[in-house]
Amino acid sequence: MIDQRILVWRFNRGSKEALRRIYEKYKDDLLGLAVSLLRDRSLAEDVVHDVFVSFAAAAGTFHLSGTLKGYLSTCVANRARDRNRLRVGRDAGSDVAEAADSNSAGPMEYAVGCEEAGRLRDLLARLPYEQREVIVLHLHHEMRFRQIAEALGVSINTVQSRYRYGLDKLRSILNSGVTR
Amino acid sequence: MKPAEDIEKFVRRRKPHVKTGRPMDKRVLDDSFAAMDQTLRASKPRPRRIILRSRAARLAVAAAAVIVVAIGLFMANQGSREQRPQMVGVVKSPAEMLTVMSLNIAYRRGGIEAVDEQSNKAFQMLGSKPAKASIQELLSELNGV
Numbered sequence: 001m002i003d004q005r006i007l008v009w010r011f012n013r014g015s016k017e018a019l020r021r022i023y024e025k026y027k028d029d030l031l032g033l034a035v036s037l038l039r040d041r042s043l044a045e046d047v048v049h050d051v052f053v054s055f056a057a058a059a060g061t062f063h064l065s066g067t068l069k070g071y072l073s074t075c076v077a078n079r080a081r082d083r084n085r086l087r088v089g090r091d092a093g094s095d096v097a098e099a100a101d102s103n104s105a106g107p108m109e110y111a112v113g114c115e116e117a118g119r120l121r122d123l124l125a126r127l128p129y130e131q132r133e134v135i136v137l138h139l140h141h142e143m144r145f146r147q148i149a150e151a152l153g154v155s156i157n158t159v160q161s162r163y164r165y166g167l168d169k170l171r172s173i174l175n176s177g178v179t180r
Numbered sequence: 181m182k183p184a185e186d187i188e189k190f191v192r193r194r195k196p197h198v199k200t201g202r203p204m205d206k207r208v209l210d211d212s213f214a215a216m217d218q219t220l221r222a223s224k225p226r227p228r229r230i231i232l233r234s235r236a237a238r239l240a241v242a243a244a245a246v247i248v249v250a251i252g253l254f255m256a257n258q259g260s261r262e263q264r265p266q267m268v269g270v271v272k273s274p275a276e277m278l279t280v281m282s283l284n285i286a287y288r289r290g291g292i293e294a295v296d297e298q299s300n301k302a303f304q305m306l307g308s309k310p311a312k313a314s315i316q317e318l319l320s321e322l323n324g325v
Contacts, residue, residue, distance in 0.1 A: 014220045016213055023209060032198040045200075049208045056212035057219045120194035139188060140195045167187050174187075 004068045012060055019056055026069055029141070030076050036136045037080040038087075039125050047083060051075040066147070073141045074151035077133060084129055126173055131166030134159055278302050 010018035027048065034044030051072060055062070064071065124132045133152070137143045145163070149156040200208075276282055278299060286294040 014216065016216065019212055019216060020209060023205075023212070027200045027205070027208075028198060031200050031204075032196045035198050036196055041198075044198075045204050048200075049204070049211065052208050052212045053215045056216040059216045059219050060223055120191060121196055124191075135191060139191045170191070171187050174190075 004064070008062065008064045008068065012062055014059060019059070022055075022068065023052055026072050029069065030072055033073055033076050033136060033141055034080050036121055036124060036140065037077065037129075037133055038083060039121060043083055043087075044080075047076055047079045050079055069141070070143060070147055073137065073143060074147075077137060077151060081129070081133065123170060123173055127166050127169055131162045131169065134162045135166045135170070138163060273305075275302075 007018050007022055011022065030048050030051065031044055034047045035041060038044050038047065055072070055075070124135065127135070134148055137148050137151075138145065143151070145156050145159045149159045152159065283295050283298060286298040290297070
């Protein structure tokens with residue numbers, strides 16, 4: 001935490017080295033988040049790029065209230081949502097579950113069979129964007145429901161219900177993948 | 181159906197480990213540095229801006245202004261006090277010292293001795309005091325009385 005504060009302090013004083021270190025520290029996590037949300041590597045790269053350029057433009061006046069990772073993750077989530085709105089109809093119709101191995105005995109075994117994280121990404125892609133967003137932010141980026149609610153500008157109850165419905169849907173997708 | 185915790189565990193374990201490529205790193209860092217430079221150049225701190233932005237600096241400037249004004253007032257006051265005795269002690273010209281009004285004032289202040297003293301001073305300055313001139317003669321001569 002102190003390390004973060006020092007980095008931000010140096011960044012605010014125009015240290016490019018501090019900016020580079022911040023980027024190096026969080027780039028993979030943020031790109032992973034953007035890829036999970038958008039399922040498009042080049043779009044995800046654009047989102048991370050835009051977030052860092054905006055962040056760099058705030059040098060000198062940037063004020064950190066929470067964690068740097070939380071702040072940057074929120075920025076990525078917000079930008080990804082905007083990009084997702086612009087994208088028309090690309091999310092629909094992904095039948096990844098059909099491509100999954102159907103020889104597994106139970107839902108979790110089936111899921112365990114999906115070794116690649118890419119498969120999970122495709123499973124998540126079958127969820128509505130809002131549910132996917134909450135699940136990814138909570139489970140992959142350790143953001144609390146309250147933080148997510150603040151970042152998305154919705155109530156904590158909305159976030160919790162999106163999360164619950166998302167998990168239910170994910171479970172039913174996994175179950176249907178097994179029974180088929 | 182598995183409990184929700186299993187699904188959570190399943191999702192958590194399969195967090196995608198995506199790595200950025202070198203071209204992306206270069207693009208992001210180059211553009212970020214450029215944006216940072218532009219911002220910092222645009223908002224180069226000027227003394228006036230620092231004062232306006234910082235509360236402590238504003239207080240310091242206000243305090244300094246108050247101190248300067250106070251010192252100015254004090255010095256002006258001291259100056260006027262020092263000037264007053266000088267005003268009293270301003271050397272009048274001999275002619276002024278011997279006018280009716282001036283001598284009248286001297287009389288009121290210290291009687292005939294004061295008038296005598298003032299006239300003596302005037303003549304000393306002129307360097308032409310008659311050895312046996314009386315005050316009455318002097319007055320009549322100077323003021324035509």
